[in-house]
Amino acid sequence: MRILVTGGCGFIGHHFVEHWLKNSDADIVVLDKLTYASNGFDRLRDIEAFDDKRVTVVTSDFSKPLTEGVIREIGKVDYIFHMGAETHVDKSIDDPEPFVIANVLGTMHMLNYARGMYGLKTFFYFSTDEVFGPALGEVRYSEWARYCSSNPYAATKAGGEELVLAYANTYGLKIVITHCMNVFGERQHPEKIIPMCIRKILLGETITIHANKTKTISGSRFWIHARNVAAAIEFLVNNGYWDNKFNIVGEREVSNLDMAKFIATVLGRKLDYVMVDFHSSRPGHDLRYALDGALMHRLGWRLPLSFEQSLEKTIHWYLDNTEWLETPETKEAIR
16 A cells, blocks of 8 residues: 655644554655645654655645656555645734635645545545534534634635535545644654643743633643544554544543643642633634534544553653754753
8 A cells, every 4th residue: 555645744744654653564754845834854753664664755845836857756545634834823914925826725725636446445624623613611513513713824724625615526535634633752843732731840831721701711622642643544444434524522521721720740840820811812712612522433443542642651751852842942951
């Protein structure tokens, strides 16, 4: 088997590559344009991907049509896992255009490439819970719920989903769309909440917790480790599921405040925090996201590791690899 992973140098993408290296004999082609989010090849080097001759990396920007040379370097593949995207919500609010170009136009280019490929089994599109917007109260959105994007990033991912469905309906392309919630794990960008909390707690700094308008209830998410996400997608491949959407959901809901408290407890440090009105500080963000994971559960998929196990292992990994917590301002302090 030969697979193509777009965005394979990124956070979720490199965990996906690592999972397939450890759990299959597949040849893996990574397509990545190496933006700031990829850290160059650092993640792939750290998982020793280049020590395995099964891994090929092609640097190209799929927001433009793939050239003949790039297509030749990729070669024939059985599956395409389209994970590459512009993903930072705040950046999409500041400037939506790069997100439209990468996530909508870029998805169209990958779909055009896919439908021209002989023998392709399935095109996997990696989407997000944010396409459904805020989940008020106890709501959990099913796979085919209506879109209600709160920010440009979410809207572009919803646009990509609709293109994928259109290509399935119009051209007969076999597709899978997955929705995932907040993903964590090793080698995440230091701007993300878990490495950011670890860094600030170690430095004795105050953590901002986004909350409701009265600053009494913090935001909440269903957290899931990137390796568990990779295992879920492998499950779909191995069981031949396609032409559907699948929610990949963490086992339980955790508030942002409880997340910070858990991290502080594992670190054995004091937590200093302040609650802020999330709408005032982060317009376009939603206080709560929630997906219904019943479909994957009915199909027989179970999380390989619990939330607590995954998070505690991740925290200890960062303590042993503090270079992944560093920002230009904290490099020396963290060490």
